[in-house]
Every structure is written in structure tokens, then in C-alpha cells.
Amino acid sequence: MSKGPQKIRGTQDIWGEAADRFQAVVAAFERVRRLYGFRRVEMPVFEATEVFSRSIGETTDIVSKEMYSFEDRGGDSLTLRPEFTAGICRAYLSEGWQQLAPVRIATHGPAFRYERPQKGRYRQFHQLDAEIIGAGEPAADVELIAMGAQLLDALGIDGRIELKLNTLGDPATRDSWRAALVDYFRGHRGALSDESRARLEKNPLRILDSKEHQDFPVVDAAPVVDDFLTAEASDFFAKVTAGLDAAGVAWTRDPRLVRGLDYYRHTAFEFVTEDLGAQSAVIAGGRYDGLMESLGGPHTPAVGWAAGIERLSMLIEAPQESGIDAAVVPLGEAAESAAGRLCAELRRAGLAVEMAYKGNMKKRMQKASASGARFAIILGEDELARGEAAVKDLASGEQRNVALGEVAKALRQ
RNA sequence: GCGAUCGUAGCUCAGCUGGUUAGAGCAUCGGUUUGUGGUACCGAGGGUCGGGGGUUCAAGUCCCCUCGAUCGCCCCA
Numbered sequence: 001m002s003k004g005p006q007k008i009r010g011t012q013d014i015w016g017e018a019a020d021r022f023q024a025v026v027a028a029f030e031r032v033r034r035l036y037g038f039r040r041v042e043m044p045v046f047e048a049t050e051v052f053s054r055s056i057g058e059t060t061d062i063v064s065k066e067m068y069s070f071e072d073r074g075g076d077s078l079t080l081r082p083e084f085t086a087g088i089c090r091a092y093l094s095e096g097w098q099q100l101a102p103v104r105i106a107t108h109g110p111a112f113r114y115e116r117p118q119k120g121r122y123r124q125f126h127q128l129d130a131e132i133i134g135a136g137e138p139a140a141d142v143e144l145i146a147m148g149a150q151l152l153d154a155l156g157i158d159g160r161i162e163l164k165l166n167t168l169g170d171p172a173t174r175d176s177w178r179a180a181l182v183d184y185f186r187g188h189r190g191a192l193s194d195e196s197r198a199r200l201e202k203n204p205l206r207i208l209d210s211k212e213h214q215d216f217p218v219v220d221a222a223p224v225v226d227d228f229l230t231a232e233a234s235d236f237f238a239k240v241t242a243g244l245d246a247a248g249v250a251w252t253r254d255p256r257l258v259r260g261l262d263y264y265r266h267t268a269f270e271f272v273t274e275d276l277g278a279q280s281a282v283i284a285g286g287r288y289d290g291l292m293e294s295l296g297g298p299h300t301p302a303v304g305w306a307a308g309i310e311r312l313s314m315l316i317e318a319p320q321e322s323g324i325d326a327a328v329v330p331l332g333e334a335a336e337s338a339a340g341r342l343c344a345e346l347r348r349a350g351l352a353v354e355m356a357y358k359g360n361m362k363k364r365m366q367k368a369s370a371s372g373a374r375f376a377i378i379l380g381e382d383e384l385a386r387g388e389a390a391v392k393d394l395a396s397g398e399q400r401n402v403a404l405g406e407v408a409k410a411l412r413q
Numbered sequence: 414g415c416g417a418u419c420g421u422a423g424c425u426c427a428g429c430u431g432g433u434u435a436g437a438g439c440a441u442c443g444g445u446u447u448g449u450g451g452u453a454c455c456g457a458g459g460g461u462c463g464g465g466g467g468u469u470c471a472a473g474u475c476c477c478c479u480c481g482a483u484c485g486c487c488c489c490a
Contacts, residue, residue, distance in 0.1 A: 006463090009481070061488050065414080083490080115488065116414075117481095127490055195487075211486080261489095270490095281490060308490035331448060365450035380448060394450070 010115070010123025012310075020321070021313035022126070026108060028154040029128045029307075036147045038106035038130055045110065047087050049077040055086040055291050056261050059202060066113040080112035084129035085263075085288065085304055086295075092133050093297040101134025101300070108309065119314075120279035126309040133292075136301030138236055141267045141287060142243030144303050148271060148283045149249045151307070157273075157315045161282060163250060165241070165269045166257035169225055169233040171290065174265065177228040178204065188218045205258040224255050233266065240267055259284070263291040267303065276311055283307040323372030324352040325411050326391075329364045331380040339379050342389065342407065349408045353377075369394055375411055 007013060014022055033040070053063050068080040081087050084107060097103050108128045115121060130147060132140045145163070152158040168174050182204050189197060193212035200207065208219055229237070244251050251269075259268045268286035276282070285305025292300035326346065330339035339355055346353045356367035368376040378390040383401065391410050392399040402410045 006481075066488080111490085113489080116486095117483095118485090119483065121489075125490070129490095206488090259489095278485065278487095279489080284490060306490055311490065329449085361448050362446075362450075365448095367450085369450040376450075378449075382448085390449090392449075397450090399449085 008123070010117040012122055012124070017318050018313065020319050021316055022309060024316060024319040025155065025309050025312045026128070029106070029108060029151060032147060032151045032154055033106040033130065035150070036104065036143060038104040038147075041088070041091070041105045041107050043081075043084065043087050043091060043107055043109070046078045046080050047090060049079040051090045051295065052079050052082060052086050054294050055089065055263055056083070057263070060261060062113065062261070066115055068112045068114060082113045083111055083261075084109075084127060084306060085131065085291065088129070088131055088304075089133070089291050089295055089297070089300075089302070092300070093292070093295060097133065098298070098300070102132055102140065103134060104130075104132050106130045118279065120276050120308065120311045122310065128307040128309060128312075129304065131302060131304035133302040133304075134300055135303070136289065138239035138243060138267075140301075141240045141303050142247060142249075144285070144305060145244060145251075145267075145269060146247045146249050148285075148305055148307070152271060152283070155312060155316050157312070160275055160315065161271050161273045162252060163269060163271050164254040164257050165244075165251045165267070166254050167225060167229070167233065167237040167240075167266055168258065168264055168268050168286070169229050170236075170265060173225065173228050173230055173233045177223065177225050180223040180228065181205065181207075184222055185218070191215075191218050208256040208258055219256070226255065236266055259286055261288075263288040263294065265289045269305075271307075273315060275315060279308075279311055281308075282311045282315070321372065323374065324354055325373065326351065326353045326375040326377050327368035327371045327373040328353055328355045328377045328379065329361070329368055330355065330357065331361055331364075331378070334381065335379040335384055338384055338404075342377065342379065342404065346408055346411070351408060351411055377407060 030040075049067070049069050052067060056063050058064065062082050067082050070078060072078050088105065088107070091097070092103070106129065108126065110124050110126050112124050114123060117123060128151075130144060132144055149158065149163065152161050169177065182200070185192065185196070185200055185204060185207055189200070191214070192200070192207070193210065193214050195212060196207045196210050196215050207215065208222065210219060226234075241251070257268055257270060264286045266287040266289070269284065270281045271283040272280045273282055274280065283305050285303070287301070287303045289299070289301040291302065292298065328339045328343050330336045336357065339357075343353050343355050354371050354373065356364035356371075358364070358367065365376060373394060376392045376394055378392060380390075383389050386401070387404050388401045389404055389407055390399055391402050391407065
């Protein structure tokens with residue numbers, strides 16, 4: 001167990017069935033993303049540190065204690081991406097995507113956060129990411145959320161997941177609501193848990209989704225966003241919910257849903273499950289109209305979400321292992337090269353084949369059987385002399401001789 | 414960063430209140446069967462019991478430290 005180097009805390013070697021699940025999630029995302037016209041992009045894994053610190057917010061946990069930041073050999077401070085959105089916005093500015101706006105882009109890959117690892121929470125984890133940049137209309141929010149819902153549907157887990165929806169309003173709303181909350185919580189300081197008292201200074205919105213029982217009465221009576229929504233913000237949210245209803249996406253209002261990152265405005269949502277313990281959010285996102293400006297760009301409305309690939313992987317059924325079509329079993333040296341030719345031929349014809357070239361015939365047949373192949377193709381001196389191969393159906397045990405040129409055809413039957 | 418539980422072969426685990434050479438199943442390799450697999454039987458390899466220190470005549474078993482995993486807090490995808 002402790003032979004040789006260990007893997008780094010919070011990293012994973014994903015293989016076997018877990019790798020199949022991972023691939024299944026990515027494949028579903030690729031299919032759904034096309035249906036919604038999202039273009040695939042590939043982003044750098046690291047960015048200048050300020051790309052994240054300026055957009056996500058200096059006081060957030062992510063920036064203040066979870067980033068993998070380092071100085072490169074040229075003395076620049078770089079950071080392994082803790083999420084995708086900030087880097088994509090940077091690309092939008094540096095690549096001049098404004099001219100293409102609104103852009104709909106999708107990507108996936110690793111992200112890094114120095115956190116205490118847990119099931120469904122890793123230091124190197126993997127996300128799917130979808131963003132619509134340059135669209136300030138509620139229809140964009142609707143489309144983006146519907147895409148998330150369809151992904152869950154494609155994965156066959158939509159029944160176990162609930163969409164929670166809230167609005168944080170526009171900046172005016174958010175500021176006045178936040179001020180009211182701080183006032184209110186200060187007034188009830190004594191009734192709050194230690195954790196929430198600590199949040200009061202740093203992240204007062206988060207008190208709203210405290211899990212401490214003693215906070216519940218205080219939180220229940222706290223000022224709600226709805227009382228602070230401007231007419232515009234309220235209208236925007238109404239259009240989003242109406243759009244979701246029209247698109248047939250089920251949702252529940254959660255007035256206490258807040259997001260940890262500073263850049264969110266208006267729509268905030270989470271697709272949550274009860275099946276993953278504390279790691280309940282599988283897809284989460286919202287509108288971030290202020291982000292681009294915090295990076296020094298022009299005002300650019302945008303919405304997006306990210307999904308945890310590991311979390312989704314853990315929820316889906318194990319994908320069917322797709323066995324190969326045939327295992328070629330050569331016997332004798334002359335047969336080896338004939339088998340090599342046959343394998344190449346079959347693969348060019350689009351058939352998945354393996355060659356069992358180790359051990360005696362018994363071993364080779366065992367390998368053929370273990371490979372999950374439907375057929376074994378036995379190539380011995382006798383068959384070769386007649387220009388044939390013996391094709392054996394490994395399930396039924398039936399075996400017949402087939403001319404070498406007809407093997408591909410025989411496999412397709 | 415805080416609290417709790419756990420850590421024995423490649424994998425899943427057993428090992429009673431500390432007591433002689435640490436076990437099983439699966440997997441691997443070999444054999445029964447040197448041109449026929451998936452079943453069966455026989456056999457073999459593989460462990461400094463996560464690592465380090467301590468208590469004891471004696472430690473996988475008790476104590477401390479450390480690393481890692483899991484669960485919760487926190488945070489978030």
C-alpha cells in the first residue's frame with residue numbers, strides 16, 4: 001500500500017468503472033451542449049492570479065485560502081484555476097469575443113482548490129462548464145438552466161435532483177438587502193451560533209443557509225430579497241420563472257439560496273441531490289453581469305453554470321462495458337504474421353479486435369474469453385494452409401471455418 | 414482550518430479482553446488438459462499489519478506523533 005510514492009492528497013487516479021462513468025458524463029455533456037448550440041473551447045489550466053482574485057472576490061474562501069498560487073520562473077504570480085468562469089471571461093476580453101456576442105461556450109476539465117478532501121470533494125476535481133456571455137435577457141438564463149436540466153435527464157438522474165432557484169436582484173437590490181441583513185443579524189447577534197457570528201463580518205449572506213438549528217428562528221424571520229427587489233429585478237426574475245415553466249423545467253423557489261462568489265447578480269440556482277451527503281450541489285450557477293467589469297472590461301451581461309463531474313459520475317448507473325468484437329488467437333509463428341494482417345484488416349473495417357499472443361493455446365483462449373469478445377478467431381497451421389480461420393462464438397461454443405477474406409462479414413452476423 | 418471514525422496481501426475483509434511461523438475469498442501464476450475458453454480440482458507466489466516512536470517478557474491488537482481515507486462542520490461543483 002505504501003510502496004513507492006503516494007498520490008497527492010485530494011487527487012485521484014480515475015480508472016476502471018469510475019473512468020467509464022466519468023466518460024459517460026462527459027459524453028452526455030457533449031451531446032447536450034450541441035443541442036443547445038454551445039461551442040466547445042479549451043482553456044488554460046492556469047491564469048494570472050489577479051484574474052481570479054479580482055473576479056471571485058478577495059474575501060471569499062476560494063481566494064483567501066484555497067487557491068494553488070505560485071510564482072513562475074519569471075516571477076509572475078500564477079494560479080491553477082479554482083473554477084472556469086473567470087478564465088473564460090478573461091478569454092472573452094483578450095480574444096475579442098465581443099464581436100461574436102452573445103457567445104455560447106462549453107468546456108470541461110480539471111480545477112483546483114486546497115480544501116479538506118471528502119467524498120465528492122477533491123483538490124483536483126473536474127467540472128463541466130457552460131456560459132452564455134453578452135446576453136442580458138432572461139431568455140439566456142432560461143436556456144442555460146434548461147440545458148442543465150436536460151443533461152441530468154440524459155444521464156438518467158433527473159428524478160433524484162431538484163432545481164432550487166433564487167434571485168439576488170440587481171446591484172442596488174443586493175446592496176440594500178445585504179445592509180438590511182447585516183443590521184438585522186447584528187440585532188440578533190446573541191441568538192446566533194458561533195459559526196454564524198463569524199460569518200456576520202465576512203459573509204453575512206451565508207448565514208441564511210446555516211445548518212445550525214439554533215440559527216433557524218433568526219434566519220426564518222430575516223429580511224427576504226423580495227422586499228428589496230427593484231421593479232426591474234423583480235420583472236427579470238418573473239420572466240426567468242415564466243420561461244422555465246414554458247420550457248417544462250421544474251423548479252422550487254429557495255429565498256435563502258445565495259452563492260459564495262461575489263460576482264453573482266439576479267438569477268442564482270443549484271441542482272441539488274440528497275444522495276451525496278454534504279456535497280449536495282451537482283450543477284450550480286447564475287448570472288454574473290458585473291464580472292467582466294471587475295476584470296477591467298466593458299459592462300457585459302453573462303450567465304453560466306458549472307457541474308461536478310465526479311459528483312454526477314457517482315449518481316449515474318455504471319455504463320455498459322462494451323466488449324470487443326473478436327479476439328484473434330494465432331498458433332505458431334507463421335500464424336502470428338497472418339494474425340497481425342488479419343487484425344489490421346478487421347480494425348480498418350471498423351471492428352474492435354485484440355490479439356491473444358501470450359502462452360499456450362489454453363492461455364490464449366482464456367485471454368480471448370476474458371476480453372469479453374463475442375468471437376475468438378483461431379488461426380493455426382491447418383486453417384492457414386486452407387486460407388481459412390476458425391471463428392468460434394464464445395457464448396454458444398459453436399465454431400466454423402471461414403475463408404480469411406470473409407472473416408469481417410462473419411463477425412457482423 | 415475544526416471534530417469523529419478508520420488504515421491487515423493487487424481487491425474485499427477475518428484476526429476474541431496483547432501470547433508461538435498473520436488467515437480467507439477474489440485476482441495473478443503454474444498444473445490436471447503441449448489445437449480450444451467461460452465450470453471443477455490441485456498447487457505456488459504475494460504482507461517489515463500505512464509510517465515513526467513508546468509501554469511490555471511479548472504489540473496487527475495498548476499509548477503518542479505523523480501520513481492517508483471516510484463522515485460531519487466549513488466551503489463549494
